[in-house]
Amino acid sequence: MEYAWWLCLPGVAVIIYWHYTKTFSYWKKKGVHYIEPTILFGNIKDRMLFRKSFHEFQLELYKKFHGYRYAGFFEGRRPSLMIRDPELIRYVLIRDFEHFTDRPTLRLRHSPYIENMLINLKGQRWKNVRAVLTPTFTTGKLRAMENLVLLCGEQLHDYLYKTTDGNNTTEFEMKDLFGRFTMDVIASCAFGVECDSLKQPDAEFVKIASQFNDIPLLHRIGLFAVILLIPQLAKFLPLSFFNTKTMDFLADVISRAKKVRENSTSHRRNDFLQLVLDASHKEPGASVLDDDTIIAQAVLFLLAGFETSSTLLTFASYELALNQDVQDAARKEVNEVLERNDGSCPYEALQDMPYLENVLFETLRKYPPVARVDRTCTTNYTLPGTDVTLDVGYAVAIPVMGLHYDPQYFPEPDLFNPDRFLPEEKLKRSPYVYMPFGAGPRNCIGTRFALMSTKIAMVHLLKGFVVKPSPKTEVPFQYSKFSMLLKAKNGIWLNVERINSAE
Known part of the structure; x- marks a missing residue:
């Protein structure tokens, strides 16, 4: 009997090998160019072993398919198709969207708040929720939330003013600085919480909410291994890409705020939560925006908005510090617009800053929040x-x-x-080669809000301060290899110097 087990091992090894390689002929059978995969890893070994950051890896993979309009690759044993041609991208994301209505989602044992996030919803359920939420980001609704964001901008300016002076510079890690500004914006606009994290970095909301992406390295490795090697078990294991303590905390904050507002009209605020509550009351049935779905969208507002906006501001300031001529031109435009508006910055004034907007657009080109956009084929498609x-x-x-x-x-x-983003330059290229927020019906619903809030932060930075490289500034910086998100391994350190005329 003891020897029988050993005799079975070759057979077991053959079965395992067959299981993990049986899909590797998928693209060959379809006549699609592809890179030969390796067992267990497919074509993503360097990423799985954290040899390269996610963004660097995606860029390298794209270059390997030079000359091809589309090409196949493997993530573990799962075949995926990279679409490189702008016209084919238009077909997939827009013209033939009914064939690609869903995003790929991981079959993890999620909380109801994660399951009901807009980015995770599928089919008709997604369409219904998206239709209800879209009006909350109209120009009129953005104007209603603008004062909340402007207050956070003033807090940022005051904080920088008090920590700098006219003779000396102060060194900041910019992701931390702008992360606190962004946390204030989202806490105010999505959760109805005034936290002023620049002055109170240890406030409960700030400390817990900012930990949403804090997951131990071994947990991350185990997560990736399960998803690639034994995805069938994922939904049975307590795995998550988010800190569960933070998720529960945020859900509780929203639940309490929701109850207070529903029981008292005196607690109305011009924020995202109020807009969603108003939209839910207009719905004839409770199936579209139930409690779990409302909480899920507010949590998504934090998860997506925090990373997108704070990262954009971080790398915009990094490029401005390295390109003083660009910084001077942006500051000149900001000051001229402020002067025409008696020092204030209403929504209309933000639209009158095309150069600053182009600075942000170019930052998003070099440092896109997501390295790639994924869609799932929902009906067979040629x-x-x-x-x-x-x-x-x-x-x-x-x-x-x-x-x-x-x-x-x-x-x-x-x-x-x-x-690159002057009108005449944009006309020279397809709109489907620049997609920092995706494209088509499933693009980022909060794009305009993100641009409004980042513009306000840049206005308050540029009008009173100069950013310059510091001794800790890395050129070029190193990407973090342990994050799916865009991060600098050692942070982005810059000097912030007060302009003497700043008030």
């Missing part, structure tokens, strides 16, 4: 102009990072040049 049929359930990847660094669309892509 790529236009080819005989390649995509099967239901398989993923297509739009390589945002690769497109943003393709010299065919953006000459000298490593150069920071806001003039």
